[in-house]
Amino acid sequence: MFLVVVVLSLPGFIHSFQPLFSFDGNSTTHRDITQRAVLRKTAEVCRDIAASEGRDFSLTIDDSLTVARVQRACSSAGTSTSLVSTVMFRTSIANMYFSNAKVDVAFALSEEHHFDDETFQGGRDIITAGVSAVKASVKLESFIAGRWTLGRVCHTLQDFYSHSNWVELGNKAPYSALIRPDQPLENLAGPNTPTCRSCTGGNCADNLLPELLQQGLLTSGYFNIFSSSKPAGKCSHGGSFDKTSKQDPVGGISKDDTGSSHGSLHHKAADLAVNATMELLEDIRVATGDKNFLRLMGLSQSSVLCFVIDTTGSMSDDISEAKRVSFDIIDRKRGTEQEPSAYILVPFNDPGFGPLTMTTNADVFKDRINKLTASGGGDIPELCLSGLQLALTAAPPSSEIFVFTDAPAKDAHLKSTITALIESTKSVVTFMLTDVLASRRRRRSLQGTSPRSMSQSDAQLYRDLARASGGQSIEVTKSDLSLATSVIEDSSASAVVTVFQVVRNPGRPDNFTFTVDGSLRNMTAYITGAPSLTFNLTSSKGVSQSSSQSSGPLASFTTAGNLRRLSLNTDNQTGSWEISVASSSPYSVKVTGQSSVNFIYNLVEAHEGAHGDFSLKEGRPLSGGNASLLVSVTGSDTVKVTEVTLFDSSGPTEVNGSLQAVGSGNFLVTFSGVPAGDFAVRLRGEDSSSSSRSTQSGFQRQAPTQIKTSSISVTAQANNSNIEPGSTISIPFTVTTTSNGVVNNSATGSFTVRANNDRSYPSASPSTVTVAAGSGGKANATVTLTVPASATSGTDVTLTIEAENAAATDTNYAVLRFSVSSKVTDISRPVCQVVSSSTSCPSSSSLCASSQWKFVANLTDGINGTGIESVTVRQGNGTLNTSTVDGAGGENITVATYSASCCAQSVELAVVDRVGNVGTCGGQARESTTATPATTAAVSTTSTGGHTLGISYCLWISVAVSLLWK
Incomplete structure (x- = not known):
């Protein structure tokens, strides 16, 4: 591993098409x-x-x-x-x-x-x-x-x-x-x-x-x-x-x-x-x-619907509400382009969590969530974070995940792992917490036992994770939960973007501005905080509305627990808006809307040299060092980016980036000397697209997920990303102490190491590593991961390796994905053999609709193959039927019978075996050019395995069938 790192730091190392960027402006x-x-x-x-x-x-x-x-x-x-x-x-x-x-x-x-x-x-x-x-x-x-x-x-x-x-x-x-x-x-x-x-x-x-x-x-x-x-x-x-x-x-x-x-x-x-x-x-x-x-x-117009649900005894009302809101979304959007692209469900309790359900079939999801029942509970804390870990690794990046619980997390030790996965996937996690105690001290019942409620300290874990992801921690009574789940319906709308988001902890009065552009529709603001919180909203036209007005010229809002949801009226009011919040307690403000214009970003790191380039950076950027982002504007080909900023959402710190356009709506953004802290990425620009209501519209967007800096570097690299069932893979990793973004060669110290995977596969790693004197500020170690022999080929597993300093004040991580893949033994494509065809196609195209032709072929994957899994029509609009017979050599033969109108006189079939080898088989009927009377003939063809099939068809003797095998 160390050798590779040295090599990659040398000039001109890259010896392939440049990976990401062409700085000569002419290379691909x-x-x-x-x-x-x-x-x-x-x-x-x-x-x-x-x-x-x-x-x-x-x-x-x-x-x-x-x-x-x-x-x-x-x-x-x-x-x-x-x-x-x-x-x-x-x-x-x-x-x-x-x-x-x-x-x-x-x-x-x-x-x-x-x-x-x-x-x-x-x-x-x-x-x-x-x-x-x-x-x-x-x-x-x-x-x-x-x-x-x-x-x-x-x-x-x-x-x-x-x-x-x-x-x-x-x-x-x-x-x-x-x-x-x-x-x-x-x-x-x-x-x-x-x-x-x-x-x-x-x-x-x-x-x-x-x-x-x-x-x-x-x-x-x-x-x-x-x-x-x-x-x-x-x-x-x-x-x-x-x-x-x-x-x-x-x-x-x-x-x-x-x-x-x-x-x-x-x-x-x-x-x-x-x-x-x-x-x-x-x-x-x-x-x-x-x-x-x-x-x-990844072609989808809609997001996934993802629920992580506590199923212990006191959660009956919560489960019922999750069913109600999910069924409502499904029933309203089924068959439309806003129908969720996938449905994910992860139940949890104690001592279990899962199984994960991920499906594109709404009825399957309905059935699974309908079967959830609330039972048990025992010692109150539940395996919430274990269930969330499954959801984060299964859901597509940038998904929104909703967690329903009324209990503390028994697996709070997974907090840093969950944070790493949130940062890696940029998914947003919102917690629907019911019956959080107002007091910081847990109440006790008359019998001296704790009731099933969360203390403020219990809830803080969920608040921290929500903040890191750009989600919300919504705390309501069970009776008010139905008022709060409107945020789930909001998130399931198409093309939802974050315009502005900020957290104040500790709380203090503050004024916040955000830009409304002409492409935004259906804007919503969410303010969470103590009941005593007050706010004032001011539009770009100077019109104001206070929190004492539940319905006014700028918004109508509802309150549920700690959540105020404002439905904004932004018609003909593009420009700069302001929200003023007065509260001494912690609070958050989030403004969203619907717009095609958005952006994504990825941390990248440079490789030095004459032919140097960039690659994806795993983990957190280094405190005090430089950071680079690849920013991609989405939804518009006419956007002009004017500013990309890292700003501390809880303080005044801002770092402006230097922009370099690299083509196709992509920008390389570099930041110098990023200080320690938590940062959000904000993009500002102009869009002159016709979809905007004005010819030139300034806009701003914000990435929900926080970027946190670290003085620890964790690098890991596996020799292979595919693991065979029943095998063990070793993953070497290096922990480094840095100062101002570079390795501190003289540093020493010990680090706690945690290695977790979402499949609960057996793994081994040291619990600590030590950077010793004279080591150049680095410590090397290895994680081993064993895949059970029973694992199904195609299963993915996500491994997270974390290192934390001795004071438990700083953490960094590496996230690696592996695919379980059985050794390839079947490389042969399915074999096609024509059996017969019959046609009665007239030479005149005006008469073709009244005539049919038929094509029959024997398909086999051979005696040692994995077997044919599917036969589909790639070209042609006729009817395909298949049946299976045994060949003389013991192989299975799939008999494909295709019939179509003489107006479409060719067919191509795609034949796929169980490991994905693809063959194509085709035939074509040529038109009759003379009025030859029909003749009946018996055709006997021997298949690949020697099995004889006798079939009698009516053939025009002037019609030929060609076998096309690619």
Whole structure:
């Protein structure tokens, strides 16, 4: 691990397409390639779905696509004025390209991950295993893990086109054998075959040997940062950091950017990488189906509905209210684009929690929540945080999670783990707390036992977590709970954005301003605090309304427990508004609305050097150091960002960032010397889009999740992100003490270590690590994680490693995701054999509707295959029926019978086996050109296993059937 860190700090190390940014302004990055491929393939799927439903699809599919345009075109109600949130789509694409970029960090010295050193079989094995893991994840609806795996696979696939001589060989199409492991890798240059000659005068345009090109032999460059050794006559990757490129034959064949040895071919390599990525995505699409493919891409207009519910004895009223509000949301939004994209339910009590229910079927969710009953209770505290941990790792990033409880957390030791997951996923957690005691001292009953209520100190844990996530801690009586659950209905609306949010603890009177822009609709303000709290609201027009007016010119509001919910009237009142709050007790203010315009951000960290770049930063930024964010504006292609600020929501500290546009609505924002504290990210700008009510509208948005700085650094890196059932993986990690953002080489000290995973898989880690004198301020250790042999392939597991200082005042963490993936043993695609066809198709197209044709094929996965799981019609609008018979060799044969009108005279079937291998089988009926009388014939065809099927059909002797096998 230490060696890799040293290597990555050296100049010019990156040796692939640049991961995220092209600072020369002319090169294509892995981020560009991945996003282009995802947008084009997603648009194609939406186009095909629209065609099958008889809807128009007017979007031109090319490399100019944007996230907003694809999202809107894929929305069946996507008019220019409809609200469409692109946050989930943007976030999902970002997850894929960040995972892609991480390969250059995690597998920097692996030739197989980059197709270096002619490791074509090893590179394809990585792709094969990765694609299998993606398909298994999708099968279990583990879309988050599937995206991270997919990003890594795409990096290796894309590097083939910049590291090999595929482009130089004149190929115009992707090398399909890389994603088809049952096909041979052909025309590979042998280990003793010379491939290059030295570049002359620094010009490497003609360094590939002519005989290599004439024979069409495939090679890739050798790369080594430590040794100049390479096989005689072989090409090098090239670049200042590649020592092999200094040995004869000198130079390289890299096409990583326009300045590389073969940089003149960079854009051709990038275009082929885009097409190859689309080919891989198409394979996953066919294997998983259109609906699940779009979910994998994160294409959704709506959020998830996620409940974590205490099921102990006193929670009957709370469970009933959770049922009521969820059923109301489902019933009102079912069949609309605002229907939740998924439903998540996690019950908890003591001593149990779970199981997790995650489904897209509203009726399944209704059934599960309907079966919840309140019973038991015992010693009052419950496993609330354990249940919340399951929800945080299962829900998509930026989800809103609602927790119902009236009891303290028995697993309060998980607080730092939950905080790490909140920060990592940027999910918002709101607690619906009933019967919190007003007194700070727990009351006792006449029998001397504690009633089932939370003290103020118990509730503070939930308040802290709500604040960290940007959620709320809503404290009400059970009788008033139904008044407070309106916040759940608010959050389930489409395209909800946070305009402003602040917490004051301790409380003090203060004035807060926020900007109302022309794209905002249905704005709501939430103020939580003590009953004595008062407020005053002032609009941009100077109109005011006080808290003594429950209904006035600016808002109508309701009160439930500590919550005041204000429904704002912002019509024709864009501009700066103000809320003044008077309270000496802690309080919070949150302003939301509905708008297509929003933003997402990710912490990134720089890799130094001439070809340096950035990658996703895990954990918290370092106190006193610099911090960098990749900010992506969503929902508009016309936004001008003018300011990104980190501000302490409980104090006056603000740090302004320096903005650099990096294309496609993305901005690299750097902050210098971020002090210790908790910060929120605020974005301000202007939008001149036609969806705004004014031609030029200033706007502001705020990210709900807090960013907390730390003087501890925790870095962890696993050698593999896929774990086989029954195996154990070791994850080395390093804990470092820092000062002003850099390692404090002279520091010493001990740190408490906690390692938790959401599957409760067996793991082992030290309870403490010590930074000793002379260690350079670092301590190294290892966590082991064991996956049970019974674990299902496609299961994802999230591991959180935390380090806390001796004073328990500072914590940092690393979050790692793994996919459980069985070893790939079945790489063969299903086999198709035509049995027969019958047609009576007239030559005149005007008569086609009155005639039918039929296509019959035998489909099998072979005697050693995993079996056929699905057969679907990819092309054609006829009727497909399937049945199963036994073959003579013991294999199962699926008989596919397709019939259609003669107006549609071709069919293509997609055949998928149980591990996701895809085959396609097609037939076509040609029109009769002469008036030949119908003839009846008996056709007897032997299937793959030797089983004979006798079928009699009526055939036109002039009609041919072609078998198309891809």
